[in-house]
Amino acid sequence: MQTYNIQIRTKSKKYSIIIGSNILKNISNILTKRKIYFEKCLVIIDKKIPSQFKSILIKNLKVKKIIFYKFNANEKNKNYKNIEKIHNILFKNRFNRDDCVISFGGGITGDVAGFVSSTFKRGAKFINIPSTLLSQVDSSIGGKTGINNKFGKNLIGSFYQPEIVISDIALLKSLPYREIICGYAEILKSSLIDSYKNFNFLNKNINNILKLKSPFIERAIIDSCKLKKKIVEKDEREKNLRKALNLGHTFAHAYESTMNFSKKLNHGEAVIIGIKNAITFSNKNNLLSKRKFQLINNHIKKIGLMHKISFLFKKKDLNKIVMFMKSDKKNNSNNINIILIKDFGKIKTDFHIDSIRLKKFLISELNK
Numbered sequence: 001m002q003t004y005n006i007q008i009r010t011k012s013k014k015y016s017i018i019i020g021s022n023i024l025k026n027i028s029n030i031l032t033k034r035k036i037y038f039e040k041c042l043v044i045i046d047k048k049i050p051s052q053f054k055s056i057l058i059k060n061l062k063v064k065k066i067i068f069y070k071f072n073a074n075e076k077n078k079n080y081k082n083i084e085k086i087h088n089i090l091f092k093n094r095f096n097r098d099d100c101v102i103s104f105g106g107g108i109t110g111d112v113a114g115f116v117s118s119t120f121k122r123g124a125k126f127i128n129i130p131s132t133l134l135s136q137v138d139s140s141i142g143g144k145t146g147i148n149n150k151f152g153k154n155l156i157g158s159f160y161q162p163e164i165v166i167s168d169i170a171l172l173k174s175l176p177y178r179e180i181i182c183g184y185a186e187i188l189k190s191s192l193i194d195s196y197k198n199f200n201f202l203n204k205n206i207n208n209i210l211k212l213k214s215p216f217i218e219r220a221i222i223d224s225c226k227l228k229k230k231i232v233e234k235d236e237r238e239k240n241l242r243k244a245l246n247l248g249h250t251f252a253h254a255y256e257s258t259m260n261f262s263k264k265l266n267h268g269e270a271v272i273i274g275i276k277n278a279i280t281f282s283n284k285n286n287l288l289s290k291r292k293f294q295l296i297n298n299h300i301k302k303i304g305l306m307h308k309i310s311f312l313f314k315k316k317d318l319n320k321i322v323m324f325m326k327s328d329k330k331n332n333s334n335n336i337n338i339i340l341i342k343d344f345g346k347i348k349t350d351f352h353i354d355s356i357r358l359k360k361f362l363i364s365e366l367n368k
Contacts, residue, residue, distance in 0.1 A: 002020065002218075003018060003019065003020035003023060004018070004019040004020060004218070004222055005017070005018055005019075006019070006222070006225050006226060006229055007229075008141065008142075008161070008229050008232065008233065009233055010143070010161060010232060010233060010236040011236055012143070012159070012161055012236065013143075013161040015161060015162060015163055015164050015165070016034060016164050016165070017140075017141060017164075017165040017167060017225055017229075018030055018164065018165070018166050018167065019136075019167045019169070019218070019221060019222060019225070020167075020168065020169065021168065021169040021170045022168065022170045023166065023168050023170075024053065024056050024057060024060065024129070024166070024168045024170070024171075025056055025060055026060070027057065027060050027061055027166060028060050028061060028062045030164070030166060031127075031164070034163075034164060036125075036127070036163050036164060038063060038098060038099050038100040038125055039063060039064045039065065039098075039099065040063065040064060040065040040066075040067075040093070040095060040099040040100070041061070041063055041065070041066055041067070041099060041100040041101070041102050041127075042067045042068075042069060042086070042089060042090060042093075042095065042099075042100075042101050042102070043057065043066060043067070043068050043069070043102045043104050044069045044071050044086065044101065044102065044103055044104065044105070044109055044112060044113040044116070045068055045069065045070055045071060045104040045105060045109070046071055046073040046104065046105025046106060046108075046109045046131060047070045047071060047072055047073070048073070048105075049104060049105060049131055049171075049174075050174050053104075053131075053171060053174075054068070054104075057104065057129075065093075067089065067093060069086060069089060071105065071109055071112065073105050073106060073108040073109045073112075074108065074261065074263070075108060075148060075153070075256065075261030075267075076148075076260075076261050077108070077112075078108055078111055078112055078146070078147045078148045078154075079147055079148060079149070080147065080149075082112060083112065083115060083116060083119070083147060086112070086116045087116065087119070087120060090116075090120055090124070095120070095124065096121065096124075097120075097121050097122075097123060097124050097125070098124075098125065099124060099125065100124065100125040100126070100127060100163075101113050101116055101117040101120070101124055101125070101126050101127075102126075102127045102128075102129060103126070103127070103128045103129060103130075103140075104129045104131065105130075105131050105132075105135075106130065106131055106132035106134060106135045106139075106179075107130075107132065107134055107135040107138070107139035107140075107267065109131075109135075110128050110130060110135055110139055110140055110145075111139070111144075111145055111146050111147065111154070111157070112145075112147065113126065113128070113145075114126055114128070114143070114144075114145030114158075114160050114162070115145040115146060115147055115157055115158060115160075117145075117160060118145055118158040118160035119158070123160070125163050126160065126161075126162045126163060127162055127163050127164055127165075127166070128140045128162045128164075128165045128166070129165075129166045129167075129168070130165065130167055130171075131168075131171040131172075132171075132172070132175060132179055132182070132183060133172055133175065133179065133180055133182070133183020133184065133187075133221075134179070134182045134183040134185070134186050134267065134268050135183075136167040136169075136172070136183070136221055136225075137183055137186050137187050137190065137220070137221050137224035137225065137228075138183075138186040138189075138190075138224065138228065138245075140162075140165045140167070141165060141225060141228045141229070141232065142161075142228055142232040142236075142242075142245075143159045143160050143161040143162070143232075143236065144157065144159060144238075145157045145158050145159075145160050146158075148257075148261070151327050152253065152254075152257050152324050152327040152328070153253045153256055153257050153261075154253070154329070155327065155329065159236065159237050159238075167221070169212075169217065169218065169221070172212055172217070173212065177210075178266065178269075179266075179268075180210055180212065181210070181268060181269070181272075181303060181305055182266050182267060182268020182269060182271075183268060184206075184209065184210060184268070184303065185248075185268035185269070185271040185272045185275070186224065186268065186271065187202065187209070187220050187221075187223075187224050188202060188272075188275065188299070188300075188303075189245075189247050189248055189271065189275060190223065190224040190227045190228065191223070191224075191344075192247060192275070192296065192341055192344060192347075193227060193231075193244050193245065193247060193345070193347055194223070194227045194344075194345060195344055195345045196344035196345070198223050198227075199296075199299075199344055201219065201220075201223070202220065202299070203295075203299055205220075206299070206302055206303070228245065231244065231245060238329075238330075240349065241349070243330055243337075243339060243349040244339060244347040244349055246330060246339050247274075247275065247278055247339045247340075247341065247347060248271050248272075248273075248274030248275035248276075248277070248278050248339070249271060249274055249339070250274070250325055250328050250330065250336070250337070250338045250339065251270075251273065251274035251277045251278065251325070251338070252267065252270035252271045252273065252274035253270070253324065253328065254321045254322075254324035254325040254328070255270045255273060255274070255309070255312065255313075255321065256270050257324040258313070258317055258320045258321050258324060259312065264312070265312060269305060269306070272300060272303060272305055272307055273306070273307055273308070273309060273312075275296075275300065276297070276300055276307045276308075277309070277361075277365060278338065278339065278340055278341060279293055279296050279297060279341060280293070280297075280365065281338070281340060281361060282340040282341045282342070282348075284361075285340070285351075287340055287341065287342045287348060288340075288341050288342060288343070289343075292343065292344070308365070308368055309362070309365050309366060310365070310366050310367075310368060313366065314366075315363065315366060318359055318362050318363065318366075319359075321362060322336075322355050322358055322359055322362070325338075325358065326355070334354075335352040335353060335354050336352065336353050336354070336355070336358055337349075337350065337351065337352055338351055338353060338358075339351070
């Protein structure tokens, strides 16, 4: 199978995203070709990674010392306590900035490993091996790292680009269907931000993509990565354009936080609900036409996932949801900034709304 190389060039770093099937076996050659060298590495590995993939990494990563830190990857564990624990391992084993931290897992693992790397001695080498569809198409690209606290999700973090991202599609075969759905949420988001052409490809091939069939899954991953490359290169630190990538996320993060990061709602599932809210609000405010709203809404229904907030929340939860939306990183005033859509490829990143109006909208969504 073909291997794809997408080059990311930001102001802080230039690096590659390597995409292919069974490419983990070639990791040593991939790193050597790009002159990425280190003697020691700490691999922060999601405990759900099947053992055969860990064995492949051990066999093919040619370094003097590999230490594994088995991480129970969930949002509740994205905290200071685990960051300090991992920092202590690095100090006890006398790591320096020329050594490497490797993330081997999904988006949560990548957030933690990236934050550890960015803060250890002001920056150690960092490699990302995303193992979930969501992390391969979104969170592994662009250098966002972060942990949670009681005020909300990802409110403490940094921008820190990796040395390389190695996306092995073979890893996706081990995922439960629910995780595939979560990744598809970000693929859908990317298509809405990018173009009708990309959305139409998804609309025609959703079943093949969700079944990880080739060449449909490769095309979906590559299109999402190219869109994120284009945006991150223009706006690495989310000053303006990059905010578009948060379509659906202001709602989603608030829902996750309100549920205290319960396993009942994964990030991708929250994003799908958030996208549904965003297109509904956009349509009600005459930004998105009724025809295009219906087109996107019908596609969301095809995913076959709960996409109404009434499945998860009651009216008594709304004040908490609004409170978390107020804490969102994109806000810089008393009002709440939400990302809306005007058309395929046309995103509005500066729509400000007050708490009263937002709550009225959420009540209308609850009553559906």
